[in-house]
Amino acid sequence: MSGPKYRRILLKLGGEALAGPGGFGISPERATELAARIKAVKEMGVEIAIVIGAGNLWRGRDGVAHRMDRATADQMGMLATVMNSLALRDALERLGVPTRVQTAIEMRAIAEPYIRLRAIRHLEKGRVVILGAGTGNPYFTTDTAAALRAMEIHADVLIKATKVDGVYEEDPMVNPNARKFDKLTYIEALNLRVKVLDSTALSLCMDHNLPIIVLDLWQPDSLERAVRGEPVGTLIDG
Template sequence: MESLKYHRILLKLSGEALGGDVGSGIDPKRALDIASRVKDVREMGVDVAIVIGAGNLWRGKVGLTSGMDRATADYMGMLATVMNGLALMDALESLGVMTRVQSAIEMRSVAEPYIRRRAIRHLEKGRVVIFGGGTGNPYFSTDTAAALRAMEIDADVLIKATKVDGVYDSDPVKNPKAVKFDQLTYIDTINRRLEVMDSTAITLCMENKLPILVLNLWDAKALHDVLVGKKAGTLVTA
């Protein structure tokens, strides 16, 4: 068995990852694709926690442009993350991966309340833990929730899963000459406005020395490679 560089990870997924080709709604086949990748990682002996966004179901910015109260729009997004978490849990358990969904907003009928020590215990028992409900507070993104939860569970790295193979100096879809970064500092990421994650999340990681890895979730080898210490994606560190 290959030696592991990271033994506990927090995987940050966008809501659009569940949305299929159109990026909206929940596509059960796409959920199953993600679940199979998580299962492979879990079978390597890596503890896996997940935070998933809600952009496939609700975007708070849409509500704000229509005059909606910011807190209300954010709470709606938090609820949508739990829906995505339940869909991913169902896909994982269909593959035999024991999973728990914990929500920062209490809804005991469908998810456990978020309790740090319980989450860690689930991970120690080999279960995948999905954190829903963001931080439980409006005005904070799921990026920030991912950074916070990663530190609370003592994750070795926060992995931002995207559709591209790392961070570029401009949009590689629009600019064929875009340059990919293999490594960045937290400060460079913020100063260049590279939109790896929001500035609150990056600052939180910087203050607590939590590395961020940005990679392509749909590359069959990328996730495996970084876990065993091979180069893939873009690493953001001090």
């Protein structure tokens, strides 16, 4: 079996990856299953940084829809990502994977502040690093935070792990006959206004030639196959 093509990855997860059957909250069983998938990739010799969303706990747009201040709604979302980060760290540590949580908003009693060189050092020492609280600023999604952090730590690829097995021309849940793309350029993805990654994140990756892989997190061996460079999901690059 071939070794990994990518030695350092930024794995972007939705908060729903930790949710139970209802799609909300944090399921310890789901967290353990997710941690096992991450551990399998780690054991390939891959350095892993993770950014996780908070859709299982809070969606800022719901607050804004009810006239909540956008900055406040986004700050609540950032805090929710830290809760998810702690839950995932706990699951990984229980499986014997050394893990650190760093946050863009300082909360030293429970996590390290995000320091780029320290994050890189953790990766070099074989630790998984979970980067919480987004960018620390409102109006930026966790997708954008993932793209930014990927470039800061010199990741080889950004892997967006979702519940969909790639990028489609239409929502496959609405149109089962929608065409799936195996590969797209950054410009094609921007023109399609793909919903799996926001345009700011796509533009950042395009400006710095960072490849993106969109895949189904829960397909067997999908992460391992992607890291080995096998065709899985949708590849977005130049």
